[in-house]
């Protein structure tokens with residue numbers, strides 16, 4: 475949303491694409507899962523009296539809109555991409571095929587996974603965890619608005635302190651909010667480290683790829 479109240483802020487979109495391009499130029503394989511909350515959230519549907527599953531499917535379509543916008547922005551900067559959708563919409567995107575996604579990555583294409591997991595009740599964080607495991611990713615980089623995991627919510631508690639590294643068990647014990655529990659447990663059970671970082675601070679993505687200490691590492 476960037477500075478906007480709703481939808482896609484072109485400036486922010488371009489900044490994200492630029493950061494992804496810079497990271498990709500370092501020679502790493504990158505696959506991306508995007509949320510859709512700037513357009514529609516499944517949980518909103520319930521508040522409006524709509525069935526949750528119906529709302530979740532609408533949310534999955536919202537992620538496809540964001541995925542297409544990111545794809546276009548990356549390609550306008552010369553980054554080759556492939557978009558795969560968890561819900562078949564073959565006029566718009568390839569269907570999700572794991573082996574094909576891996577092949578695209580090997581060929582240096584940035585792969586965008588749209589439509590979440592294709593199932594209601596699963597968040598895009600769960601989609602990211604699932605796809606990351608499927609493609610044997612080394613790490614999940616969770617770009618958010620905060621620059622890591624804190625002892626308390628830094629937006630509410632000024633004494634909150636940031637963790638540089640934290641274990642999966644500590645996150646459970648302390649009841650910290652990193653991802654929803656389904657997504658988080660999937661990472662833990664498959665030994666997939668997570669780095670939570672501020673996606674809005676320019677250069678962060680590149681610094682992580684370089685190995686700098688950015689955000690919080692969960693392992």
Ligand code: GTP
Pocket residue numbers: 556557563564565566567568569577581
């Ligand atoms: P290689 O065979 O590894 O070179 O991969 P490729 O992705 O270039 O080959 P392919 O000929 O399968 O795809 C060419 C273009 O068509 C790419 O931009 C794909 O993303 C796109 N494409 C492939 N399958 C589909 C599909 O089912 N639906 C849509 N909309 N696009 C597709």
